[in-house]
Amino acid sequence: MHIPFSSSATSSLGIEWEIQLVDRDTRQLRGAATVILDEYQNKIGKDVEPRAKHELFESTIEVITGVCDTVAGAKADLSSTLGLLRDLAEPRGLALMCSGTHPFTGYDTQQLSPDPRYHSLLDRMQWIARRMLIFGVHVHVGVRSQDKAIPVVNALATYIPHFLALSSSSPYWLGMDTGLASSRSKVFEGLPTAGLPYLLSDWAQFEQFMAALVSSGTVESIRDVWWDIRPHPNFGTVELRICDGLPTLLEVGAIAALTQCLVDRMNTQIDRGYTLPTPQRWAVQENKWRAARYGLDAEIMVDEQGTTHCVRNEIADLVDELLPVARRLECADELTDVLHILDVGSSCERQRAVARRADGDLAAVVDTLLQEMESRRPTL
Template identity: 60%
Template sequence: MKIPFRSSERASLGVEWELQLVDRRTGELSPGAIEILAELTPEGAAEPAKAKHELLQSTVEVITGICTTVAEAQADLAGTVAEVAAAADRRGLDLMCAGTHPFTDWQTQLISPKERYLQLVEKMQWLARRLQIFGVHVHVGVRAPEKAMPIVNALTQYVPHFLALSASSPFWGGCDTGLASARSKVFEAMPTAGLPHQLAQWADFEAYMETLISTGSIESVREVWWDIRPHPDFGTVELRICDGLPTLDEIGVVAALSQCLVEQFDTQLDRGYTLPTPPSWVLRENKWRAARYGLDADIVVDEKGTVRPVRQALLDLAEELEPTARRLDCADQLADVERVLAAGSSCQRQRAVAAAHGGDLRPVVAALVAEFRDGLGGAA
């Protein structure tokens, strides 16, 4: 089975941001996407170009066009968010983002009336209905299909870095899960989600997709929701590991890390290097540690079992990528790793708000709404 890979400009960038619609009075997730997107849809179009439906009617996904720099992607998102926010405001709704909603019961949520989502729920049942989760996806352009799988495999060693930095889902159904990222564990239950299979080359990916389609496991490549995957239609490698991020500042950090890492691996392939494929046991262990402990995790850094704090690993990675970031004009966003480490990840900030209010989670929603509006540190 041949899968065309529409090669992209090197290190081009696209970002997808899944936003929660919350009732201004109660803080609960509230349906509103159908009306908001209808209001923003140009005459004759099916939906807006840069705002989309997601599985739940309480979600609007905003997406960039094809960008060159992280700053361009941030500005693109900000423009669309302003339109969505204005339409939401007219309906008494606020916007926020985190990997989960702190207390809304997933059983109360309405599914978007799109055939794709209705089929997903029919097929996956409870696994799909409880997907009240929100993420950030970053696409980075790759010029040739033969580079895609080596880059995907090499990126997997950074799954704990991205997950710890973005962890924003400590609460589920009004309870503290004890995890930094409950979202990642909820999503892993889907049969084609989680860590990617280690496939050496594009032909291996094509053969695997053919098997899944021919056996009826999936209908198209779009139904493979790995934490990191090639996206043939866009000609990108897509990093899907991150929890929903509350601020554009944090979006900038993960976008800069993503763009720099892909660019670095692309350059190494051009120079004839063989990219690393980490052992699967290390990948599984490190993802669990990041999901459980977030920025307090110690991660495994070699096959001998050597561990080091993920905070230090993030600082070292930012330093290593700094020359690449200067070339890509995202050095400022990459340097914001230190701001996030100083402020704490969203899961840490949410727990601090809950503790300050005797465990009441309504102020957590208010803080997330304020952060979304004002930026990292703005709510404080």
């Protein structure tokens, strides 16, 4: 099976941000995506490619950027679309919000989107798909050839715990504190083609793998392979999908900058003849679990002898290493926003702090998440 790869000449950037529609009175998720998206398309014009689209449930809208050169450009693109959607949501008593899970809305109360693809998914996956009331941020970075895509996916897997810890924002599920920093990542792993990527040897093995999945009827295309990191042949990118939903534009920009800098550095290293390291899958799996459980307090393994370091310190060191790359890519400010997240805490930490102050009232958590979306910055 030949899979053509639309190579990207530069480390271009694209972001997908899954946004929740929240009823301002009840603080519950409420379905209105179809009517809002119809009005949005009318507003921008029928012939204009939309920057917002359906997700699995009617209470979710995915906001996407075009192909951007810089993180600042991607943030501006997202902000413009969010402004239009906010204007359409407010008259309906709805507000926009993002976190890996809604703190208390039940998945069994939510209406499926009209897209036939999602109805097919539910028919095949049943209860597993019905539970997918979860929200994430995906970052695409361009790579210059298919020969680089698999080595970059493999090497980027080392950083799965870093990204998951930074973005962890789903401590609550159905009104209960799960004890996890990221319950979303565990729910998502229920899908048979989700979770950690297979660490393949090259593009030919990826083609062989996809041919087997398609011919067996497991998937229709790469769109049905929901790995934490995957190559995206049509876009010519590597797509990072591990992150929980991020409540603020600042955090989205920080994650995007970290992703772009890492992939760009790997691109350059390959050009210089360097062989990117492929981590042991068992180590990645253990580190992912530790990040999902403990967030930025996780102690992750940094070698095959079991040496552990705090992921918070590993992230700070990584930012320092990548600053020269970030200056070249014009995203140094956004990359240093990663340090701001380390200072104020990830969203899961901030949510729990709000709940403690409110004697466990999760409506107060929703109010804070709504405020953070409006202010674009984490609230201390």
